[in-house]
Amino acid sequence: MERRNLLRAAVLGGSAAVFGGTLWRGAAYAAPAQPGAGPYGPLGSPDANGIRLPSGFTSRVIARSGQRVSGTSYTWHNAPDGGACFADGTGWIYVSNSEISSTGGAGAVKFNSSGGITGAYRILSNTNRNCAGGATPWNTWLSCEEVSLGYVYETDPWGTNAAIRRDAMGRFNHEAAAADPVRKVIYLTEDESNGRFYRFVPTTWGNLSSGTLQVMVAGTGTSGSFTWANVPDPDGSPTATRSQVSGSKSFNGGEGCHYANDTVWFTTKGDNRVWQLNLTNNTYELAYDDSLVNGTAPLTGVDNITGASSGDLFVAEDGGNMEICVITPDDVVASFLRIDGQSSSEITGPAFSPDGTRLYFSSQRGTTGSSSGGITYEVTGPFRA
Template identity: 45%
Template sequence: MQTSSRRELLRAMFLGSAAVGLYACGSSSSSPNRGSGDSPNPDNPNPDTPNPDIPNPPAPAATQLPLQPGPLSQIGPLVESDVDSILIPEGFSVRRVARSGIPASLGFTPWHQAPDGGAVFMADDGGWAYVSNSESTPGGVGALRFNASGEVTDHYRILRNTRRNCAGGATPWQTWLSCEEVGDGLVYECDPFGDADSAVAHPALGIFNHEAAAVDMPTRSVYLTEDSGSGRLYRFTAIGNAPAINGREGLNLDAGLLEVLEIEGFENGGYQDDLSTARKLHKVSWVPVQSPDRPQAEVRDELNATGSAPGTVFKGGEGIWMQYFPEGERPNVEGSPNPLRAVVFFTCKGDNRVYALDVDNDLIEVVFDNDQLIGNDMPINDVDNLVVSPAGDVIVAEDGDAMRLLLVIPNQPSKILLQVPGGSSELTGPAFTADGSRLYFSSQRGPVFFGIPGLGLTYELTIPEAYRS
């Protein structure tokens, strides 16, 4: 168990380094706005030279982040494809690449049951691997290996003998973080081109009903969602680096500080009931978790019995993904010191919300919810996995009867990217290749026949070049 003194020491270290970073990144002072009729300032006779002793009026605070839709927002109506009657936009194509219980390539290893969260990892030979969790017990992770022409050449396991591996996240050092969705769940780090024996558990990332993870290298942070009605959003800040995997040095995921997010005004178990409030930007802060080496649901219950547990409630946390804005293309956030460098998007199925968190300015807002109806005015049913395309399109998978991949256009009505008929399953594991030309996804249980779930199906959607940039 981490002692209070050690937690405070770690927190002081991180707060100190953060303060230095903010000082380095903060914008410099600028001249106050002056109209043509302004009289000279006697304390500053030269209006073109700021007086450091007179503070500039702050810029109005932004109410929304300056987020823009990607090129997929220009898609037209859906048409029926020749693969399982899947509805896709005109000019796109779809193919089936794996089916649960059947080997996906030469060999005897069957594609796993209940395919869930996934990611694509590019290989040195021009091909790639698509990894996919198994949300069953036993669970684990399977991988499909593609050559440079997009043909499936191999299928293998990179994690086994775990429980209900739901979603996870790719790391910048090219490993896969697979998350167990059980009360005492752990996060396992896997090599997408390795084998199951090389996977490693990282208890320092928290013990709870894990869902998904996203890594931000500049701040040495891992963001984690919790699939619980009283769930929290977690941040792990790593101390030190880990040995290189596949030639890339990563973060040490066994030592660091684990915290939960609190929205200003909704601390200690608070929840943003009012959507009109949640849709506006709010400041956030981070609070160290208590007893990080114990299941967090148990710790919360104990804290609530005597007072309240830290953290804002996010109901049923699901998918999470980072979007980065390249240097020179980072929009300003009015009233904040830093341009928009990185945004964490994450979903909550308990209230069908998509949140956006500005990492450097500590701001959060709801950018999509069920009041923003989509193409056919059918309400969203359980938002789940989430991915951001290389061109900046935010894609959310949907469970239940509708079975859609939704194209989220921040603070506007969404569009439907595709729809799989059959219902009563989950669309899972959306993940793009690095060039944005292919999008992989699964129907976790496939079509239902006479009330009996079928086998999971994994697909590839090919995206025309006009919708990639």
């Protein structure tokens, strides 16, 4: 509690003038989000799937680890983790990583225009602890290995083309990726207590076979300006990538990453923060910090993150009270949903269908607390446009 009060006094009390504005207003510094009434109202009682949702929303189970996806011959993978959706004609595809050692990889579920499941299949096999990742503008899924000297694999959501290991994107404890089509780079997080925030600059946009790995260079504070520096040895041996560039900024356990509108957000689980980089003026700041909220923090155990067309951010909890929370463009953070009876799990892989009406995510260990108990869900309802 003393740490929270000290941080609140230092960051809020001492910097009131510079922390004006909102997350999306493009100000140099924005106030870390505070608890408030969310745009969807209070959570209701648990539904048949044990999920508490706002009025007007419903849930269904899409897949369970170790069981065949309904109407298909594909057995859903254990420990479902990071995910994304891809348009497929009038339907779409949801891809999901498997955070299992040695045999991880990723799978996919295909839907028709009405949300019916029409197929499920493997898109990556025999890789190591595939945690998060990110979609590319050319409709591939970057599946990232969360191990020391881990790789990024570029995969085909349709399962037609073989996955390709992208060595140039660096070897480190990879977590998430987010593509920036304006600057033609891919941002990358690192899940280490002293991890770094990277970007990969491909030689040719749309081709990740070669390019330059860069690391963010900035001061030690929670806001300021930043630059990028080349990582001399992206293969991370004998010196880890995070230790190669003097002045590179340390982040405590990088997790999810999301890009939209000249801004990239990423989460750090070690200090329960959401960071915001304004890419137009090269400044960074806190979008959320659980130690800087007024009252009880609704969002703890920050992990995967995604965004809606409304500008709302949806942040999944690893632990906490098993919620997905929303952070609005008005700097309000509130619970969007909660899963009851699964306190030994974590929420992973939030992603919206292309039309924005359906949210997919997984409970990695489900009701059993084991990687073989994973459950993947869909929530449908009146999401803000």
